Amino acid sequence: MADHYDVLGVSREATPEEIKKAYRRLARELHPDVNPSPDAQEKFKQVTHAYDVLSDPGQRRDYDRGPQPGFGGGGGAGFGGFGDIFETFFGGQGGASRGPKSREERGQDALLRVEVDLGEVIFGTHRDLEVDTAVVCETCNGSCCQPGTSPVTCDICGGSGSIQRTVRSLLGNVVTSAPCGTCRGYGTVIPNPCPTCQGQGRVRARRTIPVDIPAGVDTGLRLQMPGQGEVGPAGGPQGDVYLEMKVRHHDVFSRNDDDLLCTLEVQMWDAVLGTTTTIQALDGDIEIEIKPGTQSAEVLTVKGRGITHLRGNGRGDLRVGIQVVTPTKLDHKQKELMKQLASAHKYPAPTLGHFQQGLFAKLRDRFLNV
Known part of the structure; x- marks a missing residue:
């Protein structure tokens, strides 16, 4: 990925005012309303992203430091992290890197209440249940990206998903870790989110779930249907569906x-x-x-x-x-x-x-x- 300072055309010592002036100048030249060419649109996105990082003092400081050693970023030299503390006192390397978290998450479970007649309970019955749930986005197929594009490595955390800061203590310099604020711990950013699902990888839709209700069910019984619930973020695994049964009253039996x-x-x-x-x-x-x-x-x-x-x-x-x-x-x-x-x-x-x-x-x- 191009250096943010090079994208804006400023030096690494540029003041916040110089960065703002450079961004405004480039934005006027590359804005889609002024310059409709595809190259200009892509450059406008790069300029905007570079300005978002460099205009924020915290993100600019993290960007200038680059990916840091410690949790999520490899081991550090000397006495610079928890790994060094463990090594000093116990002769071994402390905890391994956790790495970035996945965008894919399991979808939520759903509880549906189904009513059946007493006569249907004798031999069982079939239902086609219409549910409003989350399904995989057909435009991006769960990738969250506009077709033809893909996520890019976060230039703040270097893909580790976390930012390390050194805190001086009586034991030496202790490295603390927190999720990267730019990529939210994913290690990547999506510069071109899917326009259909807004970068979620899933959309709301009406779906039919075929259900074979076994014979002998009674009111209050719950049946589990694994993998029939809603799709998770970024096309993650589906949750489960639970059917809570209710047998209708019969006038004779x-x-x-x-x-x-x-x-x-x-x-x-x-x-x-x-x-x-x-x-x-x-x-x-x-x-x-x-x-x-x-x-x-x-x-x-x-x-x-x-x-x-x-x-x-x-x-x-x-x-x-x-x-x-x-x-x-x-x-x-x-x-x-x-x-x-x-x-x-x-x-x-x-x-x-x-x-x-x-x-x-x-x-x-x-x-x-x-």
């Missing part, structure tokens, strides 16, 4: 672990005489047999018609709770038939007995095998 629960209303005469009926389950029709004398709160179990286990093979069961419905509106003929039935069997009159819990409490206990 509820869930207990991998079992499905429901209630079937049976007319009194069907409970007495027995019958068969077909119910519409979440995965197809099921024929249910009501045996004669079935009582309220009995639970019928249909094996293997519940939810597929999340880890492993097989499915839970469908558990059907019976609720016998007593008719409340009978016509004259139906009432006479009921009276004939009652007189024929000589049922005992109602009597006090032990306390019996309600229907739904019985169903709950039997559903949960309490």
